[in-house]
Amino acid sequence: MPRSLPSNAMTYSISELAHEFGITARTIRYYEDEGLLTPTRQGQTRIYSHKDKIRLKLTLRGKRLGFSLAEIRTLFDMYDTDRSSTTQLMSMIQLIERKRQALRQQLDDIASVMAELDAAKLRCIDSLAHLAKDPPP
Template sequence: MTDKTYTISDLAREFGVTTRTIRFYEEKGLIHPRREGQKRLYSAADRVRIKLILRGKRIGLSLQESVEVIDMYDPEHNNREQLHSLINTVGEKRARLLRQQRDIEEMLRGLDEVQQLCEQALVDLA
């Protein structure tokens, strides 16, 4: 029985990304397709790695952050270190986003205030 393989088009279609994105991950050494002539054949492990990288991206992790967490995975042992690292990374990301959210809310309040002042000035001019 042979292991299932995927073409670059299969993976691009499945994950809703461009083939260029997948080639970028290959250029960075994050996935390692087998070559048959010009054709790239990706393993199930490559597929999972792409899936995890894209999941990390979706939650706001940088490529480097995602790769660091993924590379900690060790199926031979417990993954306590990987899980702690991911919890810390997610916590830091959450704190940063909450700070940004507060900053945005403050800016919106400032814009509302300026808009109200301008609207009141127009009423006063009438």
């Protein structure tokens, strides 16, 4: 759905945004396909608004924090529906808590694997020590 921008609005090309955020134009087009960005078009040229730039920044931040594109899109949709941000903020808190819980579980799993690796290493060192004392015939 095309939209028009005020003539004094700051706009960006796909290459400008790609360069600024250190990502590829293909990534930006993918985010557009996923409904996270909605540039206007002049022929085949995409024109990104300041809102698109902010959404791209928030999308990249969300990805760094481990949120899925679906979760990010949901937050954007909530903001578009409820500009007071109450619903969005409450949902964000829930997402953060779920993410923290998943990360805590991953930390526990990593600690468990590290302990198993340490034990395996000690068994190997012990076996090498025994082999050094009593070489096989």
